[in-house]
Amino acid sequence: MTTVVIIVAVVLVAALAFFLVVRGRSTGGRGLRRRFGPEYDRTVARHNGDTAAAERELSERVKLHGSLSERPLRPEAREAYARRWAEVQEQFIDSPRDAVVEADALLAQLAHDRGFPDGDSFEEQTDALSVHHAGQVDGYRRVHTAVRGQGGTEEMRKALIESRALFDVLLADAPAEPARTDRHEAKGSAAA
Known part of the structure; x- marks a missing residue:
């Protein structure tokens, strides 16, 4: 009798495991869509609507x-970055192209300092950024495109504004396990 109970239990556990694996595979696209947001749609479009190819790339x-x-x-690096970004914004008035070039370089350096690939390849760096900051990475792409001379002053202005979101999230992210007082101070200095 106990052998029958054990066999039934093993069969039920195996069936449950199979169900969860199949269910996990069928929701993979939804999970990637949720994780990557607009980056998911951008990748699908780049693959001419081939969601399977886009999902392989994102995975x-x-x-x-x-x-x-x-x-x-x-903290001193954080302050220096904030100061340099303010200078970029001021520079935009007199020299939009130079400001966008500086913003592009500043974002690459900040991403590198936060631990992302150092941008030997722009695509490698943006791929890594998209995994952790999918909602903000497109502004960085727009700035990078503007650097290559594509678009007028209005496009550069929009690109600079959109790239600020990635700059802010990279600058404001607190250390992984800060002490309570450090976390409170980091929030206070980020708001200033």
């Missing part, structure tokens, strides 16, 4: 960069 990004741990910035 590969997660495998390559998902375990990346963002490094914290020292």
